[in-house]
Amino acid sequence: MRLQKRDGEIFQAIYHHDGGLARRQIKAMFWLESTVQAVERRLSLLYHNGFLNWPDTNQRRTKPISEPVVWLGWRGILHLAGQMEIDVPFPINVGENQMRLLEKRLREEGMGWQREPRWSQLEHDIAVNDFRFAIERAAVKWPSITLENWIPEGDFLREMDTIEFEYVDQDGKIRKRRKGVRPDGYFVLLDHLRQINNSPARARFLLEFDNGNHPLTRFGKDKAVPGAAYIRSRVYKQRFGFNSGRWLVVCNGEKRMHNLKAHTEKAVGAKASVFLFSTMDQIEAGTVLNMPIWMRGGSNKVMSLVNTIEVR
Numbered sequence: 001m002r003l004q005k006r007d008g009e010i011f012q013a014i015y016h017h018d019g020g021l022a023r024r025q026i027k028a029m030f031w032l033e034s035t036v037q038a039v040e041r042r043l044s045l046l047y048h049n050g051f052l053n054w055p056d057t058n059q060r061r062t063k064p065i066s067e068p069v070v071w072l073g074w075r076g077i078l079h080l081a082g083q084m085e086i087d088v089p090f091p092i093n094v095g096e097n098q099m100r101l102l103e104k105r106l107r108e109e110g111m112g113w114q115r116e117p118r119w120s121q122l123e124h125d126i127a128v129n130d131f132r133f134a135i136e137r138a139a140v141k142w143p144s145i146t147l148e149n150w151i152p153e154g155d156f157l158r159e160m161d162t163i164e165f166e167y168v169d170q171d172g173k174i175r176k177r178r179k180g181v182r183p184d185g186y187f188v189l190l191d192h193l194r195q196i197n198n199s200p201a202r203a204r205f206l207l208e209f210d211n212g213n214h215p216l217t218r219f220g221k222d223k224a225v226p227g228a229a230y231i232r233s234r235v236y237k238q239r240f241g242f243n244s245g246r247w248l249v250v251c252n253g254e255k256r257m258h259n260l261k262a263h264t265e266k267a268v269g270a271k272a273s274v275f276l277f278s279t280m281d282q283i284e285a286g287t288v289l290n291m292p293i294w295m296r297g298g299s300n301k302v303m304s305l306v307n308t309i310e311v312r
Contacts (some may be wrong), residue, residue, distance in 0.1 A: 001049045003079070006030055007042075011051070011076045018154040019114025022126050023068040025133065043070065050075035050094070053116070055182030066123040074102060077113045086111055112158055127280065128153070128184050128209050131250060135187065137285035145289065146308065148188040156182045161239060165229035167221060167267075179222075181230045183247075184209045186240075189289075191309045203309040204245035206231075212252045215261050217251040220298070246308060247275045247293070254279055257295070264297050272297030276308070 013029060014021050021029075023043070031039045046052040053073040055065055072080075073093060080137045081088050086109045091098035099115065106113050118125065132150060139147035160180040169175050185207040195201035208223060230236050231245045249264075251257035265272040277298035282293040292302040 016154045020117045021072040047095040134285045134288045138289040144193045146190045151186040153184050161235040163233045167225045179226045206247050208249045210251045220263040224264040224267045228268045249277045
């Protein structure tokens with residue numbers, strides 16, 4: 001088939017959103033004014049020619065698929081590899097051994113190919129992309145704000161930072177622990193007006209998208225304590241150039257949010273101020289940056305993300 005410019009842009013979007021997008025997300029990005037039928041016709045053509053993939057009959061029956069999702073097929077990832085001047089041989093056939101070999105060769109060239117979604121985290125990963133889209137749309141509408149970059153979770157998985165930190169166990173004793181830190185995303189907001197005035201102009205954010213599947217008691221130990229230590233760590237500064245940032249904890253309900261906030265404050269004390277909490281139902285393009293929907297750890301103060309640029 002003859003690829004269109006939009007086809008390549010779809011491949012890029014899927015690749016840069018951790019390898020998978022919901023069909024509705026693809027429609028919103030590339031066919032906002034088109035009918036669902038028009039979108040399905042083009043996606044189906046790309047699927048049947050090996051550029052895209054979606055759940056087969058067995059996966060639909062056995063996997064926790066919350067909504068229709070699309071990821072890159074072998075031709076799609078090879079199309080992107082060619083654009084990046086990565087020379088990888090075409091597979092001899094589409095059998096499992098050849099697909100594994102292709103995945104290995106791409107990985108050796110520094111290119112990750114997610115051959116299928118992380119099924120147990122599919123709903124979570126789609127929600128993270130919804131959050132990202134809200135940030136991107138909000139930044140476009142705000143004249144003085146630029147979204148400088150977004151690093152997805154997959155980049156942290158492939159090159160994870162490991163830190164050493166201390167924590168207080170149940171007996172009140174101070175323990176040391178090593179842990180890899182894997183945010184659901186990282187992004188930077190630049191305020192051009194503050195930049196012109198030579199004021200602190202960048203705010204760095206790490207995302208933790210909580211879907212309520214983990215016990216509350218584990219959040220303080222497994223998320224809050226290493227999360228606070230990570231921002232102040234040497235590896236964080238080596239990666240991002242600064243030891244500043246805030247964790248955005250997005251919860252699936254207000255009760256869950258207040259409980260996570262309380263566990264965070266108990267676990268890290270004064271360091272809880274680097275955590276901001278909100279709920280999924282408040283995240284929209286018209287609210288996520290400029291409205292006071294974020295509750296600051298260690299207090300009951302609510303603030304907007306734009307205002308955090310002024311807080312060092």
